[in-house]
Amino acid sequence: MMLTNADLVELTAFRHALHRRPEVSGEERETAATIVEALSALRPDHVITGLGGHGVAAVFAAPAPGPTVMFRAELDALPITELSGAAYASELPGRGHLCGHDGHMTILMALARLLSRRPPAKGRVVLMFQPAEEDGSGAAAVLADPRFADVAPDWAFAIHNMPGVAIGEALLAEGPANCASMGLAMTFTGRTSHASQPEAGVSPAPALAELIPALSALGQGGALGPDFRLVTITHARLGEPAFGIAPGEAHLWATLRTLGDEGMADLLASATALAGDAAARHGLSLSISHHDVFHACTNDPEATAILARALDACGIAHRPDDLPMRGSEDFGRFGAQAKAAMVFLGSGRDHPRLHNPDYDFPDDLIPIGARIFERIARDLLD
Structure with missing residues (x-):
């Protein structure tokens, strides 16, 4: 018809x-x-x-x-x-x-x-x-x-x-036909201080600087085979837009992408471990939430x-x-x-x-x- x-x-x-x-x-x-x-x-x-x-x-x-x-x-x-x-x-x-x-x-x-x-x-x-x-x-x-x-x-x-x-x-x-993907939103909390005395606070800046390349290195794309992994940093924010405040909080968003759902579980575990380790070493608290979760x-x-x-x-x-x-x-x-x-x-x-x-x-x-x-x-x- x-x-x-x-x-x-x-x-x-x-x-x-x-x-x-x-x-x-x-x-x-x-x-x-x-x-x-x-x-x-x-x-x-x-x-x-x-x-x-x-x-x-x-x-x-x-x-x-x-x-x-x-x-x-x-x-x-x-x-x-x-x-x-x-x-x-x-x-x-x-x-x-x-x-x-x-x-x-x-x-x-x-x-x-x-x-x-x-x-x-x-x-x-x-x-x-x-x-x-x-x-x-x-x-x-x-x-x-x-x-x-x-x-x-x-x-x-x-x-x-x-x-x-x-x-x-x-x-x-x-x-x-389509990859699995997940948005990972991480918040690192330390303590603000006067910009003239950064040592009096706990800044998440070092952790953020480490994590951006470290997370990206977990998944650099390549051929779409069983081992395909891609981590894309999509958003980062550190402190407030002010010159007198050393930052006490940072936000980092990353999209994780794998060919299959099992690969996503492994990549998520690796990314979460990296973030947790960075937070612990720099004296920060960490909260993580998952968003836009797509199965393969x-x-x-x-x-x-x-x-x-x-x-x-x-x-x-x-x-x-x-x-x-x-x-x-x-x-x-x-x-x-x-x-x-x-x-x-x-x-x-x-x-x-x-x-x-x-x-x-x-x-x-x-x-x-x-x-x-x-x-x-x-x-x-x-």
Whole structure:
């Protein structure tokens, strides 16, 4: 079944409306309400709202038993000012759909139209509009919600658009697709003193000076193999912006990145030990918190094969080049519950990159993504 020209006009307008009103992780209330309103005309068998926060799950069920197949999109935008110049650019200062989640949602809405006209012959399709992907908390919250058990999938699929890859082409490979990552926030507390008498205080400056290169040395990147480790210092602050005060507190943030979850546990232990040792040697107290925790995203072989067949049937060339990616994706958490796979769909070789202020999702991908997802649903449920 194909989307009509009228569908494409309406879906494009829907995407532009989402684009104008971006909401960041955990704040997607208006976006979720827009999704629910649009779904109401398509008569899914069941809609769950407030899932794991502002998540929405729409279920299209067949009378005959069969597997549950989930297709996932993300609700959230980024805390970045948009500079695309589009007529439908963000109306909210400092907020922008600069990763294409508005387009991913629209692909699911296009799939909902197709399913409303021709429901699955068996089993269920679940359209998962997931909150808070960008900070890594959304998938975990959805999985922890007791109502998720009602829609727990046997199969899970996702599309992410990918600048640098031509439209009509895709990246797909079984095995590792995205790295695990974690934000490590460290606070070192000593004692301030007058800048003329630094010896009367306990400054965290020496510890900070040691730790920045030491943490970086724990993971210097390189080839994306099993031993890949990368530590990126993302923020540092020492004392107050005053010339008369020797510092008594310092903050250091680092992002840890590994190919797999086991490697992350080892890297976290090493980084924590380094920070603890530096604090102890310099007479400082230390507090550590973890943020933006992403599990590794691994494509299941069977799910990847299903995706590959769908791409072939849709005439979309695909290759395993440039995979896995250093970036992280919390879709990986669904892989613990279902046979899951993600494909990276080209959004143009020269298209602005994800998270760039001039990025905008290409509307041409809406029918392509919907066609891929519908083919998967038909292959598994017809």
